[in-house]
Amino acid sequence: MTTAKARREEIYHLAVTTGLASVEELSRHFAVTASTIRRDLAQLNEQGKLARTYGGAVALGAHPEPSLRQRTGEAFEQKQAIAAWAAAEVKEGESILLDGGSTVGAMAHALRDRENLSVTTPGINTLQELADSPGIQVDCLGGRLRELSQTFVGPIAEAALERMSFDRVFLGADAVTVDAGLCEADQAQTRLKELMARRGNTVYVLADSTKLGKRPFHAWVRLPAPWILVTDNRADPEQVELFRQSGVTVQLVDLAPAQAA
Structure with a gap:
């Protein structure tokens, strides 16, 4: 039988590596009551190891949010392939x-030479990619700028969306799970993604294979079906x-065989 100390050590390990599941899932995993799991989380919180969130917890400092520049270099081949496929859909x-x-920004780069398109975005990297494209009308969702993600969020961006609709919506995410949806480091970003998804006839989520099933942060948005997950063959x-x-x-x-090996 797992001791309380060993159970808490494993909970912390889960938070550091893949992120925590819900209290109910942890309860089933360890075959203990939900109240026992809540006491474990409370003690880990008191020790400064975890931060309590609704329904669970996250490791303090275990998953610092990377900057957009840092993310651009991660899973580069996968993101380029996903971006090319998504651009071909337009x-x-x-x-x-x-x-x-970063993945949606790579898609914007793939669209630079297209004609007769209208693109709306809250992302500075997309604005930079398309600023000199004569065949593309570009509209920006303004608002509060998040420095790490280089994305505008907040009530100004949300209000602008109420006056728009789109043939296709392409979303990014820090992680994607079946039960919880899209994961981000900031709740303002998940709120904006939720509203963005409502404005499109077809909704795509561009997420490379390293992001599937992960829970690095505590802000989530669940997308109503149907939507399309675009990932790589890894x-x-x-x-x-x-x-x-x-x-x-x-x-x-x-991916090319050499990349997928």
Whole structure:
């Protein structure tokens, strides 16, 4: 039988490595009551190891939010392949909404030479990519600038969305899980993503395989089906099947053999 000390050490290990599941899931995992798990989380919080959140906890300092520049260099081949596939989905004459983030920014780069497009975005990197594209009308969702993500958020951006609709919406995420949805470091970002998803006829989530099933932060948005998860062919088959069983369409983008090995 697992001792309380060993259980708490494993809970902390989960928070540091993959992020914590909900109290209910932890209760089932350790075969103890939810109140026992809450006491474990409370003690870890008192020790300064975890920060309490609604329904669970996250490790303090275990998952510092990387800057946009740092994220751009991570999983580079996967992001480029996903971005190219997503850009090919966009048709001439469409109005699209591009989220912030490194993968969606790579998609914007792939659209630079397109004609007769309307692009709206809260992301500074997308604005920079498309600023000199004569065939693309660019609109910016203004608001409060988050320095780390280089994305505008807040009530000004949210209010602007109420006057718009789009053929396609492309969202990024720090992580994606079947049960909780899209994960971000900041609740203002998840709130904006929720509103963005409501404004599109077709919604895509661009997330490389390293982001599936992870819980690095504590801000979440659950997207109503149907939506399309675009990831790469390194994705865990079990994760892919879980998403498909939940009603999500999963598009696996092939990488070159040398990259996928």
